[in-house]
């Protein structure tokens with residue numbers, strides 16, 4: 667194997683053996699016992715390279731489930747729409763929640779629909795412009811609620827439920843896109 671594999675490495679005191687997981691969004695995560703030397707881990711993972719690549723190829727064949735792909739032209743068009751959409755829906759929902767955000771940015775992300783920084787900046791995937799309105803609303807509300815609850819606690823979800831009572835069902839729909 668000459669090609670270097672990209673993976674995320676987690677070290678844990680609680681695991682005794684190396685673990686490897688390949689996810690349908692194309693990410694590879696290795697978990698190693700705390701005490702193992704990095705060179706050993708690297709070797710171990712390289713030995714599994716064929717297995718990993720095979721898994722990735724399988725996912726690719728089925729199409730990475732996370733989010734569909736678009737051309738550059740479509741991207742620019744959706745990006746504009748996504749910004750307008752995010753602004754208008756944030757105006758609406760921030761009034762209800764009485765929450766203030768700083769900046770909105772629209773990004774081209776492979777696997778995430780949105781994120782919220784600790785400074786109150788919200789970012790959204792340009793593909794929210796391709797979603798049905800109730801799904802896009804959920805993503806906007808989700809990130810907005812992180813301004814008050816920077817976690818996925820019970821409080822966070824009940825905040826979301828104030829405007830999106832069927833959020834569980836919506837999350838399932840988004841996962842199955």
Ligand SMILES: [Zn+2]
Pocket residue numbers: 808812817818
């Ligand atoms: Zn979240």
